Amino acid sequence: MNPILADALQVGALIAALALVHRPLGDYMAGVFSSGRHLRAEKWIYRLVGANPDAEMRWTAYLRAVLAFSAAGVLLLYVLQRVQDTLPLSLGFAPITPDQAFNTAASFVSNTNWQSYSGEAAMGHLAQTAGLAVQNFVSAAVGIAVAVALVRGFARSRTGELGNFWADLVRGTVRILVPISVIAAILFVAAGAVQNFGGIHQITTVTGETQSISPGAVASQEAIKNLGTNGGGYYNANSSHPFENPNGFSNLLTIFLLLVIPFSLPRTFGRMVGSVRQGYAIVAAMGLIWFAGVVLVTWIEYAHPGTASHIAGGAMEGKEQRFGEGASSLFAVSTTMTSTGSVNSFHDSFQGLSGGVLLLGMMLGEIAPGGAGSGLYGMLVMAVVAVFIAGLMVGRTPEYLGKRIGTREITLAALYILVTPALVLTGTAVAMATGNGESSMTNVGAHGFSEVLYAYTSASNNNGSAFAGFSADTVFHNTALGLCMLLGRFLPMVFVLALAGSLAEQKPVPATAGTLRTEKPLFTGLLVGAILIVTGLTFFPALALGPLAEGLAA
Secondary structure, eight states: OOHHHHHHHHHHHHHHHHHHHHHHHHHHHHHHHHOOOOOHHHHHHHHHHTOOTTOOOBHHHHHHHHHHHHHHHHHHHHHHHHTGGGSTTOTTOOOOOHHHHHHHHHHHHTTOOOOSSOHHHHOOHHIIIIIIIHHHHHHHHHHHHHHHHHHHHHHOOSOOBOOOHHHHHHHIIIIIIHHHHHHHHHHHHHHTOOOOOOOOEEEEOTTSOEEEEOOOSHHHHHHHHHHTTOOOOSSTTGGGSTTTOOSHHHHHHHHHHHHHHHHHHHHHHHHHHTOHHHHHHHHHHHHHHHHHHHHHHHHHHHHOOSHHHHHHTSOOTTSOTTTHHHHHHHHHHHHHHTTOOOOSSOGGGSOHHHHHHHHHHHHTTSTTTTSTTHHHHHHHHHHHHHHHHHHHHHTSOOEETTEEOOHHHHHHHHHHHHHHHHHHHHHHHHHHHTTHHHHHBSSOHHHHHHHHHHHHHHHHTTOOOOOSSBOOOSHHHHHHHHHHHHHHHHHHHHHHHHHHHHHHHSOOOOOOTTSOOTTSHHHHHHHHHHIIIIIIGGGHHHHHHTHHHHHHHO
């Protein structure tokens, strides 16, 4: 079969599968977070943590719960890594160094899953399952909970109450993430992924060398790492390792899992605010940006500009050899436009302009479709900005879903948008100015700068993927990137929850003839334009120094 046709059919099958589950999964999640009933297992968890799931929280209390829970997670995961040599199932691995333990704890709790270590050579079974895999579940559930709190801010009136964080956290984990992960893990095992707690095997290769093969509970972690848009690989090679991603079916399943919740949450949003067409407008904007990225990167990779690629007849170095350029491009765009960070090829090996598209996908805020929860609340913040811009154009007070977007609301939205650029650009500048960025480059020139820019973009946006040519395991980068991950995750949540509280306190504004119809295609186009202009142009100078300079010089 023609490879281009095969790639087109693969994208079509993926879109069809996502469209098939969009409505039932979105409706199910809306029911989960609107239900007043607690499952027996959930009641046991509430008793264990001493929480009252029926107590409503204002945004300040909701935020305190988010931050306290996440801080406890960082501390526990840090300690687990530091003492792993004294624990069972450690496989004889030494404790993780303090700076790398901090980086990893910040990474997994912030849903970033950036890894400056080699999983199969550093983490034992207990650290992988009781530490990293647990955070894969709960960090994703935290993101979904914050998104649901913002949706309630739009849906509720004359109250500052946004629900209960502990109930949202537990329901998101028990009713959504765990059941889907179990099904996905079974499919991964059926496809050939590893799932056991065996010891390290020493084998002799065909060249007579000795190689260590590390098994583990890979299939179960593979399921939640993608479903929860986490991305941390059990192995250093991540989803290019055959134990994690054995064949074409598992590769497509991986991409489906990392997109399914972010693309279904807009339906949840529409149901909870009482207008599914509002959800369709949001998911359309997400889909347009994602599809444009897939087409653009695939086209660039097939065109393989540059002398070396033309001589070789392609640009397959560093790509997933089993699946080809199209599947590598589809995976790369999907993982950078969500906050997943899974990779089945080295992004360092993509063409310069392709690397620019992957960077831009993260710089837009990973909202197309974004992470589990974080994509939806990021897109809704941009929707607030879009209606504010529209209001300025026609000279009237902007409204969105019956709520006025006044000074307080647009200030909070603006602060949300400014957090990530400040972290990315400041982090990159400090790394380059101190020499720590240049010393970690594998390449020189524009491509080397792209490696540093990519690292701080990935960390600050809670993505976790790497350009693969960047040596991140230093005290400076472990510390700096860890801080970027924590600030990039939790500072935006402060502004999102404050915005949710402000919206929930308002009384509804009746629609008039001058009200912008935010469920129409016109608004979808306005929203996409606002995203590209407001956030995309922020990073244009940095992109011009890296991937654009490299691509134009090819």
